[in-house]
Amino acid sequence: MKHFLWKIGGEAGFGILTTGLVFSKIASRLGYYVFDFIQYPSLIRGGHNTYDVGFADKPVYSLKQDIDLLVCLNQETFTQHADRLSPDSLVLYDSSEFDCVGPYKKVSVPFKKILTDLKGQVVMKNTIALGATIALLGGDINILYDLLTSQFQKKGQNIVDFNKQFAQAGYDHIQSQYSAYIKNRLEKVDNQEGLVMSGNEVFSLGCVLADCKLYVAYPMTPSSSVLSVLADWQDKTGMLARHAEDEISVINTALGGSIAGVRSAVGTSGGGFALMVETVSFAGIAEIPLVIFLSQRPGPATGMPTWTEQGDLLFAVHAGHGEFPKIVLAPGDNDEMLDLTLAAFDLADIYQTPVIMLSDMLLSESHRSISKQKVQNLIKTHKVDRGKFVLEPDVVPYKRYKITDDGISPRLVPGAKEAYYQSNSYEHLEDGHTSEEAHVRINQIDKRARKMTAYLQKHFKGPIVLGDYKNADTVFITWGSTKGAVQEARKILDEDGIKTAQLHFTYLHPLDPQIITPFFKDKKRYIAVENNSRGQFEKLLSMELGIKIKEKILRYDGRPILAEDIINTLQKNNK
Amino acid sequence: MKHFLWKIGGEAGFGILTTGLVFSKIASRLGYYVFDFIQYPSLIRGGHNTYDVGFADKPVYSLKQDIDLLVCLNQETFTQHADRLSPDSLVLYDSSEFDCVGPYKKVSVPFKKILTDLKGQVVMKNTIALGATIALLGGDINILYDLLTSQFQKKGQNIVDFNKQFAQAGYDHIQSQYSAYIKNRLEKVDNQEGLVMSGNEVFSLGCVLADCKLYVAYPMTPSSSVLSVLADWQDKTGMLARHAEDEISVINTALGGSIAGVRSAVGTSGGGFALMVETVSFAGIAEIPLVIFLSQRPGPATGMPTWTEQGDLLFAVHAGHGEFPKIVLAPGDNDEMLDLTLAAFDLADIYQTPVIMLSDMLLSESHRSISKQKVQNLIKTHKVDRGKFVLEPDVVPYKRYKITDDGISPRLVPGAKEAYYQSNSYEHLEDGHTSEEAHVRINQIDKRARKMTAYLQKHFKGPIVLGDYKNADTVFITWGSTKGAVQEARKILDEDGIKTAQLHFTYLHPLDPQIITPFFKDKKRYIAVENNSRGQFEKLLSMELGIKIKEKILRYDGRPILAEDIINTLQKNNK
Amino acid sequence: MTPLHDFSGYKPTWCPGCGNWGIGVAIKAALIASGLTPSSVFISFGIGCSGNMNDFINAYASHGLHGRALPVAIGFKLANHKMKTIVVAGDGDFYGEGGNHFLHACRGNHDITVFVHDNRVYGLTTGQSAPTAQKGYKSKSTPGGIIEISVDPLSLAITQGATFVSQAFAGDTPHLIDLMTKAISHKGLSLVNILQPCVTFNKINTYAYYLSRTYKLSSEYKSDDRQLALQKASEVNEERFPLGILYKQDKKSYHEQVQVLSSGTLLDSKSSIDYTELMSDFE
Amino acid sequence: MTPLHDFSGYKPTWCPGCGNWGIGVAIKAALIASGLTPSSVFISFGIGCSGNMNDFINAYASHGLHGRALPVAIGFKLANHKMKTIVVAGDGDFYGEGGNHFLHACRGNHDITVFVHDNRVYGLTTGQSAPTAQKGYKSKSTPGGIIEISVDPLSLAITQGATFVSQAFAGDTPHLIDLMTKAISHKGLSLVNILQPCVTFNKINTYAYYLSRTYKLSSEYKSDDRQLALQKASEVNEERFPLGILYKQDKKSYHEQVQVLSSGTLLDSKSSIDYTELMSDFE
Ligand SMILES: Cc1ncc(C[n+]2csc(CCOP(=O)(O)OP(=O)(O)O)c2C)c(N)n1
Ligand SMILES: Cc1ncc(C[n+]2csc(CCOP(=O)(O)OP(=O)(O)O)c2C)c(N)n1
Ligand code: SF4
Numbered sequence A, B: 001m002k003h004f005l006w007k008i009g010g011e012a013g014f015g016i017l018t019t020g021l022v023f024s025k026i027a028s029r030l031g032y033y034v035f036d037f038i039q040y041p042s043l044i045r046g047g048h049n050t051y052d053v054g055f056a057d058k059p060v061y062s063l064k065q066d067i068d069l070l071v072c073l074n075q076e077t078f079t080q081h082a083d084r085l086s087p088d089s090l091v092l093y094d095s096s097e098f099d100c101v102g103p104y105k106k107v108s109v110p111f112k113k114i115l116t117d118l119k120g121q122v123v124m125k126n127t128i129a130l131g132a133t134i135a136l137l138g139g140d141i142n143i144l145y146d147l148l149t150s151q152f153q154k155k156g157q158n159i160v161d162f163n164k165q166f167a168q169a170g171y172d173h174i175q176s177q178y179s180a181y182i183k184n185r186l187e188k189v190d191n192q193e194g195l196v197m198s199g200n201e202v203f204s205l206g207c208v209l210a211d212c213k214l215y216v217a218y219p220m221t222p223s224s225s226v227l228s229v230l231a232d233w234q235d236k237t238g239m240l241a242r243h244a245e246d247e248i249s250v251i252n253t254a255l256g257g258s259i260a261g262v263r264s265a266v267g268t269s270g271g272g273f274a275l276m277v278e279t280v281s282f283a284g285i286a287e288i289p290l291v292i293f294l295s296q297r298p299g300p301a302t303g304m305p306t307w308t309e310q311g312d313l314l315f316a317v318h319a320g321h322g323e324f325p326k327i328v329l330a331p332g333d334n335d336e337m338l339d340l341t342l343a344a345f346d347l348a349d350i351y352q353t354p355v356i357m358l359s360d361m362l363l364s365e366s367h368r369s370i371s372k373q374k375v376q377n378l379i380k381t382h383k384v385d386r387g388k389f390v391l392e393p394d395v396v397p398y399k400r401y402k403i404t405d406d407g408i409s410p411r412l413v414p415g416a417k418e419a420y421y422q423s424n425s426y427e428h429l430e431d432g433h434t435s436e437e438a439h440v441r442i443n444q445i446d447k448r449a450r451k452m453t454a455y456l457q458k459h460f461k462g463p464i465v466l467g468d469y470k471n472a473d474t475v476f477i478t479w480g481s482t483k484g485a486v487q488e489a490r491k492i493l494d495e496d497g498i499k500t501a502q503l504h505f506t507y508l509h510p511l512d513p514q515i516i517t518p519f520f521k522d523k524k525r526y527i528a529v530e531n532n533s534r535g536q537f538e539k540l541l542s543m544e545l546g547i548k549i550k551e552k553i554l555r556y557d558g559r560p561i562l563a564e565d566i567i568n569t570l571q572k573n574n575k
Numbered sequence C, D: 001m002t003p004l005h006d007f008s009g010y011k012p013t014w015c016p017g018c019g020n021w022g023i024g025v026a027i028k029a030a031l032i033a034s035g036l037t038p039s040s041v042f043i044s045f046g047i048g049c050s051g052n053m054n055d056f057i058n059a060y061a062s063h064g065l066h067g068r069a070l071p072v073a074i075g076f077k078l079a080n081h082k083m084k085t086i087v088v089a090g091d092g093d094f095y096g097e098g099g100n101h102f103l104h105a106c107r108g109n110h111d112i113t114v115f116v117h118d119n120r121v122y123g124l125t126t127g128q129s130a131p132t133a134q135k136g137y138k139s140k141s142t143p144g145g146i147i148e149i150s151v152d153p154l155s156l157a158i159t160q161g162a163t164f165v166s167q168a169f170a171g172d173t174p175h176l177i178d179l180m181t182k183a184i185s186h187k188g189l190s191l192v193n194i195l196q197p198c199v200t201f202n203k204i205n206t207y208a209y210y211l212s213r214t215y216k217l218s219s220e221y222k223s224d225d226r227q228l229a230l231q232k233a234s235e236v237n238e239e240r241f242p243l244g245i246l247y248k249q250d251k252k253s254y255h256e257q258v259q260v261l262s263s264g265t266l267l268d269s270k271s272s273i274d275y276t277e278l279m280s281d282f283e
């Protein structure tokens, strides 16, 4: 069954975001894989919001260009997106409010009249639209009722019933007036159960699973929902979520928690991260574990707060003054988000150094299906690895920065009897005292550097190879959220007989040339696909491997790269 | 005449730093080129300070290992530096206080007795030592008297005379007791007049010459003296020097000044710069000129505050979230410091973007000779180039971010009649209003990127080629303060018949591969020389050119690279 | 007098009913009452719903970084002290992220007028607690109720050296305009903390809430009595909000005390420097 | 009782005669008087001559970044509230660079004791003006005299919610030890602002200066009178320095109000989480 795209649009502040998510959950409950996407301006009201939900019976990797059903709660939705419609597209609107000119399957639903008749508020247009949608796609209205019940039951049964009426009205209208347009696109399919989660929610769940005890943040789109989710869960998880006065306080507070011995994390976007980089350097020299969730949005500075970009990679990799070990990971989808979150906390503890998890607005705020089974398995099986974190000193006097082969020293929990030590931001002796001696300096720099040698040997992972790399002529290089668009594009290209493969990187820094270089030895057409204007990962590869990837597909208008972008550029470049 | 190294050491807080500088000035007044270097711990007292002064009748590019005359105000000076002495070295000390064991030319000066006899304070040991030094090196004591006079005349003639006595006592003691050791090393030579300036002082002078009106800083070694110097000069220059409450305030204050239309600069070291990077990004998108003086010291974090390192290059190049134009320059000596400071202010104005001047402790705090003639010429001839800064709008409504071929828009002084505009940290329309439209975004990103294309065409400078590049077998790559050590090493290597050349980079970012790549096409032995542990410039070259330089000479113990380090490593690697 | 529409930029995108509407109108009216034009004033905006005013007002302006409007204004003022300089920022921005600048600018008594939109939430990031939130306030970031007590910005300003410390209510535009105009005409650091209902996220500190808990300082109130002012300011802890000028003092502002500014602005200054003197230090 | 030398690390490198010597000894004595050992206390140091104490005292410690000792302490305390947590920092560090953390930590009344070395200069960077410098003070960074007035840290603490606000003089060790011990035993945010002569760079605020300008609060002084306390605190503007506890209040400290800490420290907590409930949100 082909990937179906439902899209709703309306004025900001009128419930579009909730409605989109409800529709994603409906599709998910019916066994479909979903991938949704929100577009909203950096305003609370007065702008235009849209919500795309793509679903299919096979995994959905990306958004798509062509809209199959467009729900227009206002005229702007139609005019702004008409270019994505085809004669087969369904367009749902209220012809008493405005007209939709063009050769589409037009479905007029009397929103206004229904609201007046049932004494509803403007937001309830959404519920009518959902009812109508379900009818048009041949779905089961009861699932919508269930969702409305869980949404409103706190407010009492009357409220639930009141809301249901609107769903029903929309549903009935289609059944009676547009039965010819009804397609069976929402029949229940038999897939394993899925959860509909945003990347931020997956990261949050990962924090809980990883036994993170302290999460500190200052709100910043698109990372803010991690704070709300973890704060909301506090009583259930025992984790402490703190909203501090600024980002400098955020990261130092988290480091304080980490020094005390609890797993700690912070979350932010580029601007907030910029304020943290001095402290990242402190974590580096004092060897304090820390997980930093950096969800990118288009910069520079305030930029385009509610849009998407992969513009902070090189900044993150080089963040902090001086030279110290740092690990940068970047998930490309929800599965990777979960796995890498667990890995990030382990790696931070094992290597006693900051680990940056790069996300972006697309990954953080879009909801996608993740296998419930996968999550449940991890809940059962995941064991945290705290590395050399110890509860008693190995020897007294205890040496916090003991020189070891792998560069990692036992890290003692403060409060342990018969010992004491300092976490020192100055260069230091093995026991933590400040030193400016040349040999001490060299020993400690080398010790810290050895941790990354050990990491490359024991934990670094090369690119994930997707497709038939050996026989591929064209190889796409991806990292982070561009993974999906390329996967989707490759499906289409494969159908056209073009042999492609994909090298998807998740462990971005440091890189091991020995593992990576062999992938670039062949005579293939390599193309880096990135959601930024410079090809930052391509630059990183060049820096570490001395290899230039000549072809790049970049998008930097704040919108995610789509499969269509890739195919079009490919065709253009071929000419 | 060979490069002569005089070195003095004593307890921190007892005038070593002043004394060293006085000696540098004496050598300079006698026509010598000087290069001095201070070593001190990050303490006000209780540690050990030393001061090296190298001088010669030809330009001195670097420090040297072998000490020719060591003045030991305490025993530590002797024990810590004995390994740098040879049988020819003079060692000046007071045998009544401690002994200096070894085969040196020992010169005992009765500091203690002289102090007692003349009722002097401990700091006056320094003056005695200077008198003795001048005697030993056959210099003219009157130059010291002149310097003492200018130092103390504010306090009255008695104080001047009182101090002179100690100089005299030291001088006389040598004349009478050690006449056999006296060499003619301080005879007046006929060179053009020199000024003895630290890199920070040259930068400060450059700011004045460049018509910088607002300098904002928060103290941080090794950049702090720029603030003291410029603050001290305020009444003479009309510049305003402000010590703000923190570095975030510092850079935003400077940007405010720049928005208002005056040339503005900030100064800091790595940790303070780290706090500024969010605002660097603001300057990038809002297109506000700014000069940032970043004097590096060994990190990470607090690190080794009073030592030297080139550890912040990649951080500076990638500083700030998002993608925006930024220029990074790095002088290698005082001449370059002056020229590049003038260039930095022009480039900031022309390209309306932040320009980072990279220095380091060695460059910032060491004093070297700079030609007085050169300075005077610049004072007469330098014309500032403010680029497209305009006093009246070209058209009304005025468009601050007008799309132009070279990406540069006329920048109007706020307050101009019949107009107004905002400097916007959000993505924006040509007139400055916020916009999130895809095409606006692309246009503005491209416009800003074009500024760097224009820069590469019009202002970028490739490496300075030192030596006979064509015939050289070995080519050293340097940037910043390692320039001198390599120059010095190359002098020695040339004498040994080894053919070397040097590519010295001062315009570090962005780099123009077309200009640079040709230098790396030959079959030569390329060696990157850097004062850090990773070879950061080598990485930058690799990133931009896709070329790996295989050999590196690195030093990262907080001490400057010396010619000797280079020669030794070369010999080791040859085996 | 400049017509109001000269100052009017884009149509505001604030939520209908938001207190920012009143503030937006009041600022324009106060600028006009102060005899200013879009070309004769510099406004440094913070980042927030409040800061979004950058697009709604015509003026020389900076829409900079969250928390940093004040230092930008200080730099601007130092460079061109002839130009009226104003800061418009949210409470999260100004008292939270930017608290340190506020504290130290009071000490300097910079000649800058500050309008803070005190809605007790982070509006633009959809409703987390601001430092002005009442203890116990429940929000996305503090679902169990905020533990911290509210910041007391007026006391902070008074004790640290600001010379015009006042409070207004967005629901009383005439009074707000009057206070803003006075603040603009004051020489030195003037603060107007504006109680601003956020109708979308703050369901506690509503218009009704403020109508019952604000009161105007009487005409007998002595605004030069520091101790009294501190008492009044601290009423925030008891959820009472005096409106008007709590504290006012005549003191030299920062730029009036800077030697190099005595002969004119930095912008206008032409340098004639005796380099020989400067160079003599290095000989 | 722990012997003093258990706490003694390296020999201090402070200048002979520096007020820090007295403070260094007093802290150790106060720790001992409080029944603490090097293994039972966490000290978060700032960066400065003051912060250099990290090497001179044995304890679990962090020597972090300039201005950031307080948030590190807050994080530590949240993670392990059973451990006594102390901040030692300079005035430049704590009131300047770190001013925002100070302001907001007062609001939270975190159970942390703060010792600020108030020498009115930046000692370690060789003598620039600190925010505590008296107006007009001449230094490297303010050769014409500083224009800002001194910060008034005690008023700031009192008005923003700190519950133990005090001042001591480094030259009176017995009194200092006593005050420090009381501050350590206080539950909530306790501040001891310690007047500390910097003999090397500050030639104005010397021992003699403070001997003539400090006075001890009388035994009748009521430390629960906020208004009185504010009056006393502001005497800094007249160069008078009351010594003792200016203000003290009993209020719950931050960690006592955090729900998840009610059953023990984060460090000791073992999670048993109902994931089914968490996951139900996503179905
Ligand atoms: C450094 C940084 N951190 C966080 C943000 C995200 N952010 C934008 S507006 C805002 C809060 C706005 O609250 P407030 O200042 O009170 O203004 P309001 O919207 O309530 O008017 C935040 C946290 C940012 N832009 N920059
Ligand atoms: C971010 C940052 N800025 C500046 C510095 C440089 N610095 C080190 S100590 C210090 C000031 C110290 O003054 P204070 O805090 O009063 O301590 P004191 O030395 O007087 O005890 C400064 C500015 C730094 N280490 N980090
Ligand atoms: S969110 Fe609140 S503060 Fe922001 S515009 Fe809406 S009502 Fe006003």
Ligand code: SF4
Pocket (backbone or CB within 6 Å): B044, B045, D013, D014, D015, D017, D018, D019, D020, D049, D050, D119, D123, D124, D197, D198, D199, D200, D201
């Ligand atoms: S510089 Fe001042 S504060 Fe620092 S140790 Fe010396 S006397 Fe003490």
Ligand SMILES: [Mg+2]
Pocket (backbone or CB within 6 Å): C048, C090, C091, C092, C117, C118, C119, C120, C121, C122, C123, C130
């Ligand atoms: Mg607000």
Ligand SMILES: [Mg+2]
Pocket (backbone or CB within 6 Å): D048, D090, D091, D092, D117, D118, D119, D120, D121, D122, D123, D130
């Ligand atoms: Mg101090």
